[in-house]
Amino acid sequence: DTGVSQDPRHKITKRGQNVTFRCDPISEHNRLYWYRQTLGQGPEFLTYFQNEAQLEKSRLLSDRFSAERPKGSFSTLEIQRTEQGDSAMYLCASSATGSPYNEQFFGPGTRLTVL
Amino acid sequence: AQSVTQLDSQVPVFEEAPVELRCNYSSSVSVYLFWYVQYPNQGLQLLLKYLSGSTLVKGINGFEAEFNKSQTSFHLRKPSVHISDTAEYFCAVSGVYGSQGNLIFGKGTKLSVKP
Numbered sequence: 001d002t003g004v005s006q007d008p009r010h011k012i013t014k015r016g017q018n019v020t021f022r023c024d025p026i027s028e029h030n031r032l033y034w035y036r037q038t039l040g041q042g043p044e045f046l047t048y049f050q051n052e053a054q055l056e057k058s059r060l061l062s063d064r065f066s067a068e069r070p071k072g073s074f075s076t077l078e079i080q081r082t083e084q085g086d087s088a089m090y091l092c093a094s095s096a097t098g099s100p101y102n103e104q105f106f107g108p109g110t111r112l113t114v115l
Numbered sequence: 116a117q118s119v120t121q122l123d124s125q126v127p128v129f130e131e132a133p134v135e136l137r138c139n140y141s142s143s144v145s146v147y148l149f150w151y152v153q154y155p156n157q158g159l160q161l162l163l164k165y166l167s168g169s170t171l172v173k174g175i176n177g178f179e180a181e182f183n184k185s186q187t188s189f190h191l192r193k194p195s196v197h198i199s200d201t202a203e204y205f206c207a208v209s210g211v212y213g214s215q216g217n218l219i220f221g222k223g224t225k226l227s228v229k230p
Contacts, residue, residue: 104218
């Protein structure tokens with residue numbers, strides 16, 4: 001079990017550039033979540049996949065954000081035309097389906113700095 | 116909708132002293148409750164969770180929490196802390212019904228253990 005991995009761990013970009021982050025979940029997990037954590041705040045839910053289907057999106061996810069999970073395995077989160085307000089830690093988590101609740105395992109996060 | 120309030124943003128404590136980190140939640144539906152820990156430059160790790168049953172739940176690293184439905188609280192306690200417990204702690208909730216499992220987090224409490 002290698003855990004949830006995220007790449008890159010750090011990204012510095014200039015305002016207006018596009019960035020893409022990758023998340024590799026635990027292999028048998030079919031649920032995948034993206035969260036954003038800004039300084040002094042707890043993580044905030046962005047979006048959720050079950051297999052390849054994106055089933056829920058937060059209103060925090062503006063039109064500049066897009067997430068995919070094309071084969072139900074890894075996922076990418078793209079931010080177009082980055083703004084300074086996008087600077088945050090982007091966290092990915094995965095879990096398996098079942099009942100009553102399945103623990104979400106978090107990756108180490110990608111820290112984005114927009115200059 | 117659910118919300119979580121962590122009443123203390125920072126808690127300094129001496130090594131081997133007891134500690135309580137406070138968490139209150141608001142929800143119109145039944146919830147699952149969680150405490151996560153985040154060490155510097157790392158992802159979130161689950162400490163413990165309340166799903167149902169006994170209101171006193173025990174987690175890893177000697178932590179425990181008590182669910183109090185009437186006070187809508189889920190405070191985290193440890194009888195004797197170590198330097199290694201220095202980290203940020205997040206309380207989180209998830210709706211039992213109609214939820215895809217996404218977590219609603221509090222703003223976090225930074226625990227600083229001093230020698």
